[in-house]
Amino acid sequence: MAVGSDGAQGIKRRSAGHRPNVWDGEWLRSLTTPYSFESHGPRLEELKKGAKELLATSKQHCDQLDLINTMQRLGVAYHFEKDIKDILAKLIDANISDVFNKFIEKDGKFKDSLGEDVTGLLSLYEASFLGVPEEHVLDEALSFSTKNLLLQVKLEGYMAEQIQQSLKFPLHWRMPWTESRDFIDIYQRDDKKKSLLLELAKLNYNIIQSIYLKELQQLVEWDLKSIEQLPEYMKVTYSALYNHVSEMIQDALTDNGMDILPYVKQQIEMERGETMNFIHFYMIQKGASEEETCDHVKGLIRNLWKKLNKAILKDSDRAPAVVKVALDMTRTTHRIYQYGDWFGIQSKDNQDCINSILHPIPMEQYDQA
DSSP states (O other), X not given: OOBOTTSOBOOOOOOOXXXXXXXXXXXXXXXXXXXXXXXXXXXXXHHHHHHHHHHHHOOSHHHHHHHHHHHHHHTOGGGGHHHHHHHHHHHHHTTOOOTTGGGBOTTSOBOGGGGXXXXXXXXXXXXXXXXXXXXXXXXXHHHHHHHHHTTOTTOOHHHHHHHHHHHHSOGGGSOHHHHHHHHHHHHXXXXXXXXXXXXHHHHHHHHHHHHHHHHXXXXXXXXXXXXXXXXHHHHHHHHHHHHHHHHHHHHHHHHHOOOOHHHHHHHHHSOGGGSOOHHHHHHHHHOOOHHHHHHHHHHHHHHHHHHHHHHHHHHTTTOHHHHHHHHHHHHHHHHHTTXXXXXXXXXXXXXXXXXXXXXXXXXXXXXXX
């Protein structure tokens, strides 16, 4: 490590070579997809009817919850909101509450026998991220489940991949869109998968992806003149975003004599890890190692999520649409900067995620049937 003029040890940083912006306009406009609601809508409706029958014929509580969880993770549960609400209402009426208490010993610790149930451990781990600041039992649940999941080193296949994903990024923090794409890949390797649900998930994803791709192709230029080319419903959002950034740039110039426009443009293309970020400053200020600093940051993020969870519980009935937007925006921001940023490709994780947005899931076996 180099020693700076202030006596603090400098932190080795990566080179300043910036990678090109992945969102190249010409390339984006060249992408196509064979899927659309016009051409594949009838088959989608057939599959939805079949999935609705699966919900209706599932009677055991465990089977119902497993089916609902699978539908949510595959990204198709929103088609069956009323059916799912009716099922969950009956389960709640059956006095399913204080679910953690039956897993806890008198000393407040989780039962050691739970460590042998891998599926239960993973569910406990995921549930621990739904807590609010006052629910300390969920902190214990996180510690217990993480420790035991890390011991499952010999596990292979479908469950092992789910554990690896969850330890890296819990389900509650994930963007629904990227989660459904990832889970489709995992679910199709599950020996117990339901073929109807798998086809529904893939086709539903591809139809929505075709809409997103079309919208993205209309937004590839940051130029207010291009607003006239947009559909009416997108003009308001685009104009508001453009005006907000422009106002921020003008305020900086008027109040501080600073022209920040070049920096705004540069920020879109630069690698986030090369900036003087929070981790760099914290390591210098506290004399902490990179590992200690990362653990500190993870704790801060978890506490912020707890506060968001509390706000969600408070306002979900009063303003569900607002809560959904806030949650989706938080998940999106968190995911964008989890592995750098999405403006320059910096990792396989980001590249895979971007490809999932831009390319449909192969479905040749269904198209030929």
